[in-house]
Structures are given as C-alpha cells and as structure tokens.
Amino acid sequence: MSDQTEAAVAPVQAFEPPYYVAVFTAVPTEDRSGYGETNARMEDLVKEVPGYLGADHAQTPGGLSITVGYFRDADALTQWRSNAEHRAAQERGRAEWYQSYTLHVAKVERSHGFKRA
Amino acid sequence: MSDQTEAAVAPVQAFEPPYYVAVFTAVPTEDRSGYGETNARMEDLVKEVPGYLGADHAQTPGGLSITVGYFRDADALTQWRSNAEHRAAQERGRAEWYQSYTLHVAKVERSHGFKRA
Numbered sequence: 001m002s003d004q005t006e007a008a009v010a011p012v013q014a015f016e017p018p019y020y021v022a023v024f025t026a027v028p029t030e031d032r033s034g035y036g037e038t039n040a041r042m043e044d045l046v047k048e049v050p051g052y053l054g055a056d057h058a059q060t061p062g063g064l065s066i067t068v069g070y071f072r073d074a075d076a077l078t079q080w081r082s083n084a085e086h087r088a089a090q091e092r093g094r095a096e097w098y099q100s101y102t103l104h105v106a107k108v109e110r111s112h113g114f115k116r117a
Numbered sequence: 118m119s120d121q122t123e124a125a126v127a128p129v130q131a132f133e134p135p136y137y138v139a140v141f142t143a144v145p146t147e148d149r150s151g152y153g154e155t156n157a158r159m160e161d162l163v164k165e166v167p168g169y170l171g172a173d174h175a176q177t178p179g180g181l182s183i184t185v186g187y188f189r190d191a192d193a194l195t196q197w198r199s200n201a202e203h204r205a206a207q208e209r210g211r212a213e214w215y216q217s218y219t220l221h222v223a224k225v226e227r228s229h230g231f232k233r234a
Contacts, residue, residue, distance in 0.1 A: 009180050011142035011219040021223050023138055023185055025128035025173045029233075056142045056219075058175040058183040063126050066175040066183040068140055068221075100232040102128040102173075104185075106138050106223035115217040116146075 012054040012070055014111035019053065020077055021108055022069040026101035028059075035097050038089050045085060051076025077105060129171040129187055131228035136170065137194055138225055139186040143218035145176075152214050155206050162202060168193025194222060 028035075046052050051072035059065040071077045080086060093101075145152075163169050168189035176182040188194045197203060210218075 009144050010217055011144065011181060014219045014221065021138070021140055021221055023140060025175075025185065027126050027128065056181060056183060058142075058177045058181045060175045061178065064128060064173060064175045066173060066185065068142065068183065068185075070221075094231055094233075098231065098233070100127055100230070102131045102230040103228060104131065104138055104187075104225050105227040106225040108221050108223040110222040111220060113217070113219040114211055114215065116211075116215070 011113075012056050012068075014113040015053060015070065015072075015108075017108045017111060018073075019108050020071040020074060021104075021106050022071065022077060023104040023106065024067045024069070024101060025104075026065045026067075027063075027099040028065055029097055029099050031096050033096070034092070038092065042086060042089055045083065046080055049076055049080045049083075052080070074107075128230075129173050129185075131230040132170060132187065132189075132225075134225045134228060135190075136225050137188040137191060138221075138223050139188065139194060140221040140223065141184045141186070141218060142221075143182045143184075144180075144216040145182055146214055146216050148213050150213070151209070155209065159203060159206055162200065163197055166193055166197045166200075169197070191224075 043055075046055070046069070049071075053070035053072060055067060055069045057065070057067045071080070160172075163172070163186070166188075170187035170189060172184060172186045174182070174184045186197075188197070
C-alpha cells in the first residue's frame with residue numbers, strides 16, 4: 001500500500017475536552033434509494049455548522065453502521081439538530097433507510113490518540 | 118432474510134442518562150495474529166465489570182473500525198481501564214494490531230432509539 005492510501009484512512013483526532021460526540025448506531029434497511037445523495041448532502045451541510053469538528057464512520061457489510069460526529073459545544077449540536085433539511089432527512093431515514101437506530105449525545109471528559117511511528 | 122437473521126443485528130438500546138460511552142475508533146494493521154482470541158477474551162472479561170451495559174461494533178472492510186462501549190458510571194470505566202489483562206491487551210494492540218486509534222470517553226446527556234414497527 002502506498003503512503004497515500006494509508007493516509008486516507010484515519011480516525012478523527014482526539015480534541016481537547018470538553019467537546020461533544022453524537023454516536024449514531026444503525027441497522028440499515030435494504031432500501032438504499034436516495035440514501036447516497038442525501039448522505040452526501042448532509043455531509044456538506046454539517047460542515048457549515050460552526051463548531052462542527054468532524055465525523056468517523058464504519059459499517060459492517062450486512063450489519064451495523066456507526067457514525068460518530070464531533071462538535072465543539074452543545075450549541076453546535078443544537079444548531080445541527082434543528083436544521084430543517086437535516087430534520088427532513090431524519091424523517092426519511094425513519095420511513096425508508098433504517099430498520100433501527102440509537103442516538104447517544106455525550107460530553108467528552110477524556111480523550112487520547114495513538115499513531116504508529 | 119428470516120426474522121431470526123434480522124433480530125441478530127441490532128444496536129444496543131438507549132439507556133436512561135446519565136451513563137458513559139467509550140468510543141474507540143481505530144485503523145487496524147494487516148497483522149491479525151492473536152487478535153481474535155484476545156478480542157474474544159476482552160469481550161468476556163468486560164462483562165464481569167459491574168455497570169458494563171454493552172457494546173456496539175462496526176468495521177468497514179479495509180477501513181475504520183469503531184467500537185462503542187456503554188457503562189453505567191465513571192467507576193465502571195475506571196475498573197475496566199485498570200484491569201491488568203485489559204492493559205496488557207492494549208499494549209499488544211499498540212505494538213501489533215493498530216495503525217492508529219482515538220479514544221473518546223464521554224458522559225451521555227441525551228439519548229433515544231428508533232425501531233421500525
């Protein structure tokens with residue numbers, strides 16, 4: 001693997017606490033119609049929220065999907081949560097794209113990172 | 118797919134806040150020797166910690182792995198964090214199994230779940 005390939009996959013860094021995480025664990029349905037476009041739009045839109053720090057995502061094929069969003073403070077999360085386009089996407093998610101999901105919003109007290117030398 | 122298959126994949130439920138999440142996002146190395154056994158042992162061991170509530174895991178093939186552990190309080194996390202066998206496994210993880218990782222420990226303030234009827 002080239003250095004470039006390895007650099008492309010890395011978790012979001014550990015920030016200085018306090019900051020917030022929004023942990024979204026979901027089981028997708030088999031209906032993916034419209035999901036890709038909406039997801040890409042949400043990824044663009046959340047970047048406009050002041051205090052948005054980034055997100056990590058992993059998905060087991062045929063299994064669980066986990067997205068962790070990082071936010072500087074509760075205000076940033078409130079702004080993202082109340083965004084009208086985001087709310088419409090959430091509603092469509094419940095109607096079409098998710099079998100089940102859980103959301104945990106939490107204030108980070110401690111964090112650290114490791115990177116192989 | 119049978120109902121049984123669908124029931125097998127579900128995120129851990131939303132608990133009544135406050136509780137804690139430990140979010141571990143990692144990029145694995147290609148060296149998986151010994152990982153499966155150690156991981157299985159850690160999954161057994163953490164269940165012995167009073168206040169351990171469960172864990173969610175997802176992994177993108179060739180990409181990011183995310184594990185979210187749920188704990189009732191900070192004491193439960195401290196106990197798990199100071200477990201000698203767990204510490205030895207973490208050390209081996211840094212030496213062999215992880216290219217990079219980030220750990221975020223956070224207190225949940227708000228949570229909710231959704232399940233398709």
